[in-house]
Amino acid sequence: MKIAILGTGTVGVTIGSRLIELGHSVMMGSRTANNEKAQTFVSKHTNNALSGTFEQSAKFGEIIINATKGENSIEALKLVGKNLDNKIIIDVSNPLDFSNGMPPCLIPHLSNTNSLGEEIQKTFPLSKVVKTLNTMWCGLMVNPIMINNGNHINFICGNDLEVKDKVKLLLNEFGWKNENILDLGDITSARATESVLPIWLRVYGATKNGAFNFKIVS
Amino acid sequence: MKIAILGTGTVGVTIGSRLIELGHSVMMGSRTANNEKAQTFVSKHTNNALSGTFEQSAKFGEIIINATKGENSIEALKLVGKNLDNKIIIDVSNPLDFSNGMPPCLIPHLSNTNSLGEEIQKTFPLSKVVKTLNTMWCGLMVNPIMINNGNHINFICGNDLEVKDKVKLLLNEFGWKNENILDLGDITSARATESVLPIWLRVYGATKNGAFNFKIVS
Numbered sequence: 287m288k289i290a291i292l293g294t295g296t297v298g299v300t301i302g303s304r305l306i307e308l309g310h311s312v313m314m315g316s317r318t319a320n321n322e323k324a325q326t327f328v329s330k331h332t333n334n335a336l337s338g339t340f341e342q343s344a345k346f347g348e349i350i351i352n353a354t355k356g357e358n359s360i361e362a363l364k365l366v367g368k369n370l371d372n373k374i375i376i377d378v379s380n381p382l383d384f385s386n387g388m389p390p391c392l393i394p395h396l397s398n399t400n401s402l403g404e405e406i407q408k409t410f411p412l413s414k415v416v417k418t419l420n421t422m423w424c425g426l427m428v429n430p431i432m433i434n435n436g437n438h439i440n441f442i443c444g445n446d447l448e449v450k451d452k453v454k455l456l457l458n459e460f461g462w463k464n465e466n467i468l469d470l471g472d473i474t475s476a477r478a479t480e481s482v483l484p485i486w487l488r489v490y491g492a493t494k495n496g497a498f499n500f501k502i503v504s
Numbered sequence: 505m506k507i508a509i510l511g512t513g514t515v516g517v518t519i520g521s522r523l524i525e526l527g528h529s530v531m532m533g534s535r536t537a538n539n540e541k542a543q544t545f546v547s548k549h550t551n552n553a554l555s556g557t558f559e560q561s562a563k564f565g566e567i568i569i570n571a572t573k574g575e576n577s578i579e580a581l582k583l584v585g586k587n588l589d590n591k592i593i594i595d596v597s598n599p600l601d602f603s604n605g606m607p608p609c610l611i612p613h614l615s616n617t618n619s620l621g622e623e624i625q626k627t628f629p630l631s632k633v634v635k636t637l638n639t640m641w642c643g644l645m646v647n648p649i650m651i652n653n654g655n656h657i658n659f660i661c662g663n664d665l666e667v668k669d670k671v672k673l674l675l676n677e678f679g680w681k682n683e684n685i686l687d688l689g690d691i692t693s694a695r696a697t698e699s700v701l702p703i704w705l706r707v708y709g710a711t712k713n714g715a716f717n718f719k720i721v722s
Binding site: 471478 | 610616655656659688689695699700719720
């Protein structure tokens, strides 16, 4: 599948590398066509790796993964504009606010009664936004089997059931079993999954280990 | 031990009943001395159960458990005032805001860059506030062994290590093993544990089962 990744940070590069390993074609999108990290990414993969602007990437991808920093996501996606119409956007970003020091809090206007996921959906009403994978370290996003035999939780939120089913197939390729993918409902549920970040960050701070996740037991 | 419970709702009654079962003396505190739910509670327990005003209860208790509704907690505790000096307050409440419909969001001025736990500590600086147990259904708070052999997570936050150790002994009586009690640090960590509520509520909504909890796997 042709997949665009917007954002060339650790999260974007980790997801992109895994997708190529799985046989997909990936275009790493950034603000400028000659982004250094995107070019390094391309040079590391002999096949199926491309780089381009946000706009070029979004045109290329059947699926678009938003891995930009949460504080910049809406602005970055606006550079893509109409090319998001009818496209699936997998939003793995979090609206973190570092302006009050560490650990970050959430960006006030994108939390509690709103979320980054639903703000993207509202801003681009013809796109199909699915929020998933944002509640863990990126290494686990694409390789859940790394801990506890893959048995821990990944949430999925979005307005369109069929689209969520398509995204689940990609999650399955990463190693996510359906029994560990919990559908929380429409995109407003992103308020809840983005609210996992404060506890994630404190657990990380207390344990000094980011390769953990939550599992639901009952 | 003499323990006061402020708040006569399901959470308060559940904790109170368990404490009596464990041999403690409990005074259920409410706004008025003749609160019906408190009197029902007393009538159900032949020994060790008392009821009184918030003020009488706080005077009685060596430990005070705040189980009032989060939106009323500060106001309720102000009725106790000086009687909180040097007392341990175990705060199990959450600052839920039902004014925008269901599921509730968090009260804006008590979340993200603040929390109910730290607001109580700031308002009563001579008290010793410990936030714990607020991330789950009250049945599990006092009887964690009910699911997964007791292996799931309870967070604890507070400024005083010795006080947290005392509270941990009480948690042990409920059935919490120390390996499942994660100290997140000072009372500002309550921002994170109170932020668990949005995801807790959505998981409950999706699974229709409140008798679940999160476990950390790594």
